[in-house]
Amino acid sequence: MANSIVGAGVLSLPFAFQATGLLGGLIMCTTVCVTEGLTGYVLSKFAERYQARTYVELVRRALGRKLAVFLSTILVVAMFGSCVAYLIIMADNLTALFGAFGLPPWACDRQVVVAAIGFLVELPMCLPRDLGALNTLNRVAVLGFLVGAALVVARSFQLAFERDDVWEGVELFSLNYHSLFAIPIVVFGFNCHSMIVSIFAELDPTPTIVVPALPPSPSYFRRFRYIPRPNSRKLLGMLSVIMASSVLVLTVYVAMGVSGYMAFPDHISANILVSFDQNDPIVNVARVAVTLIVLGSYALTHHPARGGFEHLAQPLLARAGGPVPRWASVAFTVVFVSASTAVAEVVSDLGVVLQLVGGLCITFIIFFLPGLLLINAAIVKHSTQVLNDLEAEAIASLRVSNSGEAPADAEAGGAGGLTEPLLVRTASLTGMKDSHLHRLVSARDKGIKKAGYMYAPRLSWLWGTLLLVLSLLVAGVTLVTVILGGEN
Numbered sequence: 001m002a003n004s005i006v007g008a009g010v011l012s013l014p015f016a017f018q019a020t021g022l023l024g025g026l027i028m029c030t031t032v033c034v035t036e037g038l039t040g041y042v043l044s045k046f047a048e049r050y051q052a053r054t055y056v057e058l059v060r061r062a063l064g065r066k067l068a069v070f071l072s073t074i075l076v077v078a079m080f081g082s083c084v085a086y087l088i089i090m091a092d093n094l095t096a097l098f099g100a101f102g103l104p105p106w107a108c109d110r111q112v113v114v115a116a117i118g119f120l121v122e123l124p125m126c127l128p129r130d131l132g133a134l135n136t137l138n139r140v141a142v143l144g145f146l147v148g149a150a151l152v153v154a155r156s157f158q159l160a161f162e163r164d165d166v167w168e169g170v171e172l173f174s175l176n177y178h179s180l181f182a183i184p185i186v187v188f189g190f191n192c193h194s195m196i197v198s199i200f201a202e203l204d205p206t207p208t209i210v211v212p213a214l215p216p217s218p219s220y221f222r223r224f225r226y227i228p229r230p231n232s233r234k235l236l237g238m239l240s241v242i243m244a245s246s247v248l249v250l251t252v253y254v255a256m257g258v259s260g261y262m263a264f265p266d267h268i269s270a271n272i273l274v275s276f277d278q279n280d281p282i283v284n285v286a287r288v289a290v291t292l293i294v295l296g297s298y299a300l301t302h303h304p305a306r307g308g309f310e311h312l313a314q315p316l317l318a319r320a321g322g323p324v325p326r327w328a329s330v331a332f333t334v335v336f337v338s339a340s341t342a343v344a345e346v347v348s349d350l351g352v353v354l355q356l357v358g359g360l361c362i363t364f365i366i367f368f369l370p371g372l373l374l375i376n377a378a379i380v381k382h383s384t385q386v387l388n389d390l391e392a393e394a395i396a397s398l399r400v401s402n403s404g405e406a407p408a409d410a411e412a413g414g415a416g417g418l419t420e421p422l423l424v425r426t427a428s429l430t431g432m433k434d435s436h437l438h439r440l441v442s443a444r445d446k447g448i449k450k451a452g453y454m455y456a457p458r459l460s461w462l463w464g465t466l467l468l469v470l471s472l473l474v475a476g477v478t479l480v481t482v483i484l485g486g487e488n
Contacts, residue, residue: 008085008294009189010149012354013253014156014260014272016182016189021174025257028186029250036190037246039370039467041228043193044200044238046373053201055194055365056311062373064449071369072308074361075194079305080340081357086298087344088353090117092271093287096278111345117295118341125299126306126333144293149256151286152272156259169265184478185270185351188358189253190246193366194304200238207237214240270351306332352482359478363471371467376448378461383443383451 017025043058052058056075060068091114098108106112160166209216214236222229230236260272269275273290276283309332310324317324347353443451455461 008082008089008350009185009191009354009358010145010253010256011089011271011273011290012185012351013189013257014264014268014275015270015351016185017257017261018265018268019174019182020179021171022258022261023172024174024179025182025261026254028182029190029253029257032186033190033246033250035470036187036193036366037242038228039366040193040196040242041239042370042373043196044242045228045230045235046377047197047200048232048235052197055197056308058197058373059369062376062447063369067369067372067449069312071365072311074364076305076308076312078194078357078361078365079301079308080336081353081361082301083298083305083336083340084343084347085350085353085357086294086301087114087117087122087340088348088350089271089273089294090291091344091348092274092350093291096273097284097287097291100278100284110348114341114344118337118344121295122298122302122341123334123337125296126302126337127330129329144289146252148286148289148293149252151282151289152276153255153259155276155280155282155286156263156272159264160259160262166262170262171265180477180481181351181355183474184355184357184359184363184481186358187366187474188354188362190249191358191362191366192245193362193370199241200234203234203238203241206233207241209237209240211240211243214243270349270354302333302336305336355478355482359474359482363474363478367467367471367474371464371471372448374460374464374467375453375456376464378456378458378464379443379451379454380447382456382458382461383440387440387444 013025013029016028019025020028043055046052046062047058050058050061052061056068056072059071091110094113094117095108095110098113217233217236228239230239256272260268260275264275267275273283273287278284306329310329313324313328317328439451439454443454448454
């Protein structure tokens, strides 16, 4: 799971710490880490409930086909943005490396480098459908990023302690307009939710609890109200995986953010590697390590994006339920690589890309949809409870009015839910409007996808609503900062 989290966002953490201060950055990273860890647990819990193996499948079963199609679209856009970020990172690193090696000026030109990477390297890597060789790279990607991060952290602290006053220019808290730019970047950095349902599906039914402090049995958690309460050994194991991975990634991110900010307290690039001298040998090793990992990460990220496109295009292009034609997949790959290369030619600021992807696409994936899942569960449970109480009340009243003998439709209602005749009688007996009663039945049977958003006095409804508000706030902050600009 740590492999799914660690990525391009780690290079922008020093920029986020400069915008918020040392303690401000620590608080923000910890808050986002805990929140995203909890939403990851929410996705795992509902994946178990709905027996889903992918995020899209979970949303389709719980929230409906339309939201599942929208999620597929968002995932494709998010992966496109990630690939643009990878191209920007590779261009930044390679231009610095080529300059350090004394290559001709045309070889160090950023636009030439981006075009060469996109069309000569990434396009051939993305065309094959079998990415078996790259899957090996995916398994060591997190190690490569950690090595690169360790080298950058060591060099950053070295530069910081070379100053007469280590704390010169360093602020503990920085709360102003520029601090808003850090929010979507940090949100992007801890994202792994597009893969978390698949990770849970592949987990052993009785996994090893990797956090020794956790109780070994799910029954222990039932006595608590305000913490996650896994109801299976598998979900408990997933909770331990989320906790261990989050702590590991948080430690790396904080080390990178603190060291980078202390090394360059006055001004720092959204890509920390750009702030170092291009002739710095230690940083150049980190540049090589990160570039090699990102080189394969582009193709690995494109692969599920193409799968998302095929899922969206299948009803239009596939014949008789068959696969999408090969030419359509190739055309998508060519357009995907060409478009991402064109964007990377124009946009050189990694922070802008991470802002847009993190603040709009990733926020929808990690906050908005888990919030809807919680609200949906609360609505279904509350409406079921209300209808059961109404049904019992109606049957009791009918028994009294019929000298203790319940009508046949009442007995049928008690066995299988409220029937239509009993609905009418229940409405008349309780004084409830027919429309409200029918909405409760729709909510019980289909949840939010049929009844719509409605109040349910349950804790999960409250947390779900807070997640919806949080996602809208982050998206709003992102739009404001992108439109107004001024991060530099």
